[in-house]
Amino acid sequence: MTHTIAVRRAVLFIRPGRGRTTFGPLFVTPVIHSAKSSYPNLRMSTIKKTPGVLGDQMQKIGNTLAENFGGPLSKLGTRQFKLDECPDLTGKVAVITGGSEGIGFGVAYTLLKHNLSKLFIISVDPEIMAGAKKVIADELGQDKADRVEWLGCDLGDWNHVHQVAEIIKSKAPRLDMLVNNSGRGIMTPSLTSYGVDRHMAVNHMGHVILTSHLLPLMQKTAKDHNTTVRISNQSSNLHTAAPSDTQFASLEEINSDAGPNGQYGRSKLAGILYARYFDRNVTQKGHPNVLMNATHPGFVSTKQSRKDILEPYPLGGLAMKYGVEPFKKDQFEGAVPTVYCVTTTGDSGQYVCAPCIPEEGSEMSQNDELGDRLMELTRNLIAQKTRMDSVKRGCPMDDIVVH
Template identity: 65%
Template sequence: MDAIKNAIGENFGGKAQELSTHQFSLDDVPDLSGKVAVITGGSEGIGYGCTHTLLKNNIAKVYILSVSEDVVKGAKGVIAKEMGEDVANKTKWFNCDLSDWKKTKEVAEQIKKDTDRLDILINNAGRGIMVSSSTYQLTDYGVDRHMALNHMGHVILTSHLLPLMKETAEKGNVVRISNQASNAHQAAPSDTKFESLEELNQDLGPNGQYGRSKLAGILYARYFARKVTNAGHPNVLMNATHPGFVSTKMSKEDIHEPYPLAGYGMSVAMEPFKKDQFQGAVPTMYATTVTKESGKYYCPPAVPEPGSKLAQDDELADRLMELTRKVVMEKTKRDSADQGCPFDDLVLH
């Protein structure tokens, strides 16, 4: 019975969330005075829900990484109207497409120069079940865009911010990182091995592409817990989260591209049952402000779930991260060599 209640509470909005066995709400987020956060995609959808919540709880600074300055300005305007200009000015925007790995590294370095601490990193931005003219795309690096953005770009960002996060933790703070995963990770092919770039670049269809990238977010958290948290940095935590069935641009508009007819059902007929952007932010807020564990997969509001069989496979996680390191190093070798700064500090060892 608990499993049924959790399934309903995890995925749907309104009173459904109250059925879950582990309760948490945005009202339970503690005071965050003095803390600093980085959020990718923090100006719309679930990301905005996170930004708004952090600011409401007195965080000192929020760095927002996204590709749309207009959307950021709009979000900042809403925050200024609701909470005041001083609060809105606690945000700082960086134009960053996480599938551009060179730019992602540069932005991470700029953030490290701009602040002396980093308490929260929310790896939220992502390519959904579709985003533009074709569900299946390769980046300029020749890598599946879902994996390049949703997973590898966030690994690069996290890895280059990690020294600052370790310093923050060593001063007696708990540093928390969350990866925006999804129960859609169950759509990853059962024969996923993460053994080669050729495997990554297969066209798996819209659900397969998206699901595999979300599986990677859970495996990365498990890997990080073993290789960082449990290897000398107990106050640096990483977890993955499932937001539930949230009303976002992806579920209202983008879904029509791969699924013209079925997408109508998701975008219109299901709209009354979806979570809003603030309900969608709840598990991320739990993972980044309260939890004391690492390597977990949290579903709304704060239910630890095992995930699929693939999501529990540490050997698969090892292969994923080794492949990530190999692909990133090979594809950025020229840029890195020219700068005299290869990606050797990636947390992939």
Template identity: 45%
Template sequence: MQTVKHTIAENLGVAPTLSGDPHQLVDPQHQFSLDQVGDLSGKVALVTGGSEGIGFGCTHTLLKSNIDKVFVVSLSEEIISQAKNAFAEDDELPKDAAARIVWKQCDLTDWKRVQQVAREINQETDRLDILIANAAKGIMTHSLDRNGIDSHMSINHLGHVVLIDALLPLLNKTVKDQQTKVRVVSFSSNLAAQTPNDVDFATEEDFKSDLGAQALYARSKLADLLFSRYLNRKYSQAGHSDIVFNACHPGVVDTRQTNVWIHEPFPILGYAWNLLNPIKKSIFQGCVSAMYCATQPTKGGNFICPPAVPEDGPEKSRDEEMQDRLVRFSKQIIELAGVTLTTIPV
């Protein structure tokens, strides 16, 4: 019964309880709400894809918690403008909320641009307390990016590898100068468990091949979880435990992905996702696990499911040899594209 309760809490936006809040179904020690984020005055964050969907929920929560500045890395000027207007008109937020947003236009498949954005951020702030790697390509059909890599792997994993590598010095500086912990949050998914068994990141083919829409997404989300656990392990072994790396699962959230883009791979079956709209999580419910990871844990290496439930994740995600292979081939692919990684330990 506890497993059923946790499944509802992790994935759905309503529950058969008096409160209707699925997060109340988990044990008290694993409950968490956005009201518990705390005051973030003086701090700086970065959210990829922070202008819509779950990323909008993260950015809104950071602003509501009085963060000084949020770098939003995304593609669409129209969508960031809409988000800023919404922030400016929201009475729950500081009056200057929209002015606290610094937008960086970036395509995460353009790894040279990703590095350039990171350089700009390094020049524009002397601290970075929170990095939320949220932007992603969802369940869609196979396509190759400009470097001949599966676009799911390029956007969801490799683009964030480049970004995190370029910002780790700033994260380290923040730890040293501010005498504080900083937190890096990677969005994974419980769908990572559906990665085909023969995917082991032992060759570059696992960064390119077509597995079908859902399995492509699953593979990239397994990579995100493997990478987060790799970084936590390497930094902990080096005695740098003040950078806290965790991954999270958001649940089934009411976003453009689950309402519109799902029809690209599944023109008919996609309507089944639309039928779930009344019980999907809102974007604010969907960002709870990420905001927990972004503000609360003192230890890393975890896979956090809503609201704040640590789970093992797929067995593969705990395979240290697979973590090592993933990072080794990720580095090789990125550097073949003319982008040099300088910080991530290998």
């Protein structure tokens, strides 16, 4: 199908600030003439053939486009991974939070398509889950839909997260993949019933609790079946929007109002720091076949980018919703780095951008001391707000997980 755009489009980005936002051009995309000849001046072949510093810069541009946007632009990266390259998953078991819609559904659908034997999906809306199972049944067959078990849970309810983890352990003889995907998007700050910032409580701490309780089963799976088990944390390149003075020193700090971008960015920074902490304290200390990585899916057309963004930014959100929609990835393109990280990679502690490009991330995301403070605060808050059981079964307690 021919896709013609008469004028150049300026792609907008959110320029983060404390309690406010402004919009500016990220770059100007060239005119698209057709789906087959889109962006002719940025073909990967051209990028690879360009020598010297200019070639390096063009590679960086190509990677940035591939990491963030869909369609032909997604093919410009120096490293590629396609969902069809997902290996056969017969006999394997996975858990996905937020697997009933958006990127999580893209991951769920792909794993089932490649013969995953059992899938637990954790989400909050039974109607959305019913719709997801219908799509799976219609397109992949009833047998694949019957392999899915839904568990309703708000990741901000930490005691319930623990209960759900126990249900999974009682039903699953093994666990090969854990996808920490669900999260709160760019929205105004609020607190959970525990009195903790909802972005951090859901996007990071709820997943730490889930991972901690499921980790022993994953370690056992790796040992008993001589296989590699993998965990992915859904992060974002907006981890760079975390406040520059982030220390993860106290509850008061993470509850301070950094604005919608800052709250979201801080929680996504936590996802990368957690993966690197896990690599240092679990993977590298006795569990080389238990891997954790963080991912950036790109700018994906999901509920977060179409609807949730309107809550803090009614006007700016509309600009993001409609102005950038033609360039967004769909849910399956957004699923690519996660599928790669839970089925294929042999690395751990990486920040993997779409499709499968390891990036350094921000300076803060590379700060091991900051990661240690984050996990100490996480451990202490979970213990104070719930009970010690939530941290006694695995990470973040080094003396428990390393054995």
